[in-house]
Amino acid sequence: MNKRYMPWLVGGGCLLLTASLVFSVVIGLLLSNGAVSLGRAGEENNAPPAREEQAAIPTPTVGEPLAGEEPFAPTQQISADTFNGLYQQLHPGVVNIQVLVESLGEGAGSGFVYDDQGYIVTNNHVIAGASRVIVTFYDGFETEAQVIGTDEYSDLAVIQVDELPEGTHPLPLGDSTQVQPGEWVVAIGNPFGLGGSMSVGIVSAVGRSISSGVAAFDIPEAIQTDAAINPGNSGGPLLNMQGEVIGVNAQIATSGVAANAGVGFAIPARAVAQVVPSLIRDGSYVWPWLGVRGNSIDLFTAQANQLERQQGAYIHYIEPDGPAAQAGLQGSTETRLVQGLEVPVGGDVIIAVDGRPIRDFTDLLAEIAYKQPNDTVEFTILRNGEERTVTATLAPRPSTITP
Amino acid sequence: MNRKRLAAVAGIGGAAVFVLMIVALIVFSFSGQPVGLAASAATGDQVAMSNALDTEQTGAVSQGIEPTAAERLLVGLPPDGNGGTAPGQSWQDTTDDQTAQPYPQSFTRLYEIANPGVVNVGVIVQQGAMTGEGVGSGFVYDDEGHIVTNNHVIAGAQQVIVTYSTGVQTFANVVGTDPDTDLAVIQVEDLPPDAEPLALGELSSVQVGDWVVAIGSPFGLGSSMTAGIVSAVGRTIPAGAVPFGIPEAIQTDAAINPGNSGGPLLNMQGQVIGVNAQIITGSQTAGSAGVGFAIPVNIIKRVVPALIQTGSYQHPYLGIEGTSLNLLLAEANDLSVQQGIYVDSVVPGGPAAQAGLQGSTGTVQSGALTLPVGGDVIVEADGQAVDNYTDLLSIIESRQPGDELTLTILRDGQRQEVTVELARRPVGATS
Secondary structure, three states, X not given: OOOOEEOOOOOOOOOOEEHHHXXXXXXXXXXXXXXXXXXXXXXXXXXXXXXXXXXXXXXXXXXXXXOOOOOOOOOXXXXXXXXXXXXXXXXXXXXXXXXXXXXXXXXXXXXXXXXXXXXXXXXXXXXXXXXXXXXXXXXOXXXXXXXXXXXXXXXXXXXXXXOOOOOOOOOOEOOHHHOOOOOEEEEEEOHHHOOOEEEEEEEXXXXXXXXXXXXXXXXXXXXXXXXXXXXXXXXXXXXXXXXXXXXXXXXXXXXXXXXXXXXXXEEEHHHHHHHHHHHHHHOOOOOEEOOEEEEEOOHHHHHXXXXXXXXXEEEEEEOOOOHHHHHOOOOOOEXXXXXXXXXXXXXXXXXXXXXXXXXXXXXXXXXXXXXXXXXXXXXXXXXXXXXXXXXXXXXXOOOOOOO | OOEEOOOOOOOOOOOOOOHHHHHHHHOOOOOOOOOOOOOOEOXXXXXXXXXXXXXXXXXXXXXXXXXXXXXHXXXXXXXXXXXXXXXXXXXXXXXXXXXXXXXXXXOHHHHHHHHHHEEEEEEEEEEOOEEEEEEEEEEEOOOOOEEEEEHHHHOOXXXXXXXXXXXXXXXXXXXXXXXXXXXXXXXXXXXXXXXXOOOEOOHHHOOOOOEEEEEEOHHHOOOEEEEEEEEEEEEEEEOOOOOOEEEEEEEEOOOOOOOOOOOEEEOOOOOEXXXXXXXXXXXXOOOOOOOEEEEEHHHHHHHHHHHHHXXXXXXXXXXXXXXXXXXXXXXXXXXXXXXXXXXXXXOOOOHHHHHOOOOOOEEEEEOOEEEEEOOOEEEEEOXXXXXXXXXXXXXHHOOOXXXXXXXXXXXXXXXXXXXXXXXXXXXXXXX
């Protein structure tokens, strides 16, 4: 990874923010389906954290609000006092994270307290490769933390401290599937090393696929916001007006300069709820895997494949020996010229998963995401103009996938 | 020549393969210098100052039924419960106490209503042997499939592809362009029923401090909404392709980035008050720094119908090079006023020349500065005081070629009236 020197000296110290450690800066070049995919545009693989059936999701332990304080009431009107109230309520649950990485120096990020056992959620890219992890709480209390579990595919990690200081409390998780564009949100974290900073904005869009940083795998259902998110905010919470964590701030889209441009992305709380308990319990998370690459049906794909509707996920490539291959799904067979462009044709088009219609490739990723390895999935596909169903059995994601 | 499909043009968002092209097209970076008029103004012309800040909240007030407390909590629903964007209805909450104005409760309803009328505009441009792609935004203007966007988004494009908020894509044709206001109209066939035209608002009701949202495709991420306020009004921004300025632009801190160009800036009633076009940033390549500019709705109302009807817009033309008066110029010219437009030169054969306006006759030294002297100073246009270049430009732009304009000038210390007949702005004019 390249080290990038960020010339912000914070306070009296020389906090070197190594952007590559604390942030994935996504240059907004490559987009399919409105998704930010780093690397291979148009080639999205299923990336997602699996999910158990609804009933089986372990409920994360959440702490009580500070003694004597009313929990933030959702019926309160938004006003200038709202954000101050949120800050008072929430910032004790947010931490600064400082990492020391051999031969690279220091990095900084954020995290939030997950439960009263001292577990703290942050981004994997914040603590990856760190020899030491130091957590600073809202009151200045500093302590060393141990890395408990990491998952690079969701870019989540859990660290643990021995002691939670007085007044700190866990932040509750909200339901990221209920988040709508236009809602107010706040981000709290450590931008440029300025701990305990809150920024305010709205949800700009939902349902984005963002790169996990691991080749060819995406994180679906990411939340896009214009709340200021900068290097140092990674791993910190994105919160709704009820004071619930709806996402973990992880990436920004910029053009050249690694600083907020009003386009930030948070890993959805749904992924946190799925992955974090497993990280705590086992130190890792096993993902389901289908083994396809493809893209959403755009104008050219639709024309080249003679599809009536621009809806569904076009399968371009099938991983050899993967679940999709074993189920008999088919990828592109050739290319066809459409208006001067060579467009892949012949691949299956998935239009529904378990009977639920999907709009685009991002939907497919999200559907697979919340399944378990070894689940059976029924795909409704179009092949040569005919509709048929194909059943696949998902597998655990292999550790080495070359794009 | 066959070329490999650029995966960029896919799905809801297009992709920008040529970042520099997009940046060059969309971002005008001035490294902190004021956005003045283009070449027609002398250097040093200051940004037109906005109207005095109105610190009282006088933003949109919902008319009709005052929402109950419970209704306010139904974040953003119009009081009558209908889904329509009725003029005067506001998603901004109101209280009886105007000085303790609460924030808009949310923008979710605004997004539901307005986002289907916003499109992603992808272009394929060929330059020699190279093919590039670009992405911008646009909004649905009428039921006939006309879509408004920026000229700089579609200029030179071989193909224009519109992507609706649903992800469905279709080809579009360019119907008309006006480089001088950086507006363009494209048209699609078979507008989907849910892609409803957006209503246009009134520029006169836009005030500094009003909440606004921008919807578009920053970095190609279609259907993105950002929120902010009106930072200033009455800005003059360069048109880019031509040296003339676009007056009365709206400045906002809602995040606007490459890809937002051509998309709407909306008030809390869901009406279009501007077309997002430019940003000022710290460097050539940086994204939003909270300083964005939108072409105002009054220009849209003037220009777009002409683009639809004839494919172009005829701008009126005076034919001068000048600058807003400042202290030094006023001193050098022995003027008792500091407001007005100093005419430095007059384009030969142009309307101003034919009417007898005069430019500088010489220069004087003031310390290390060389200042022009002797030119006419325009202080009124059709009886309206014009304090600076932007004021004059706004008045001229509101007229048609062939209209007469009476200018009140100062010459040799005397007030005079000169009547000019505005002509058509010539193609390739530099002033």
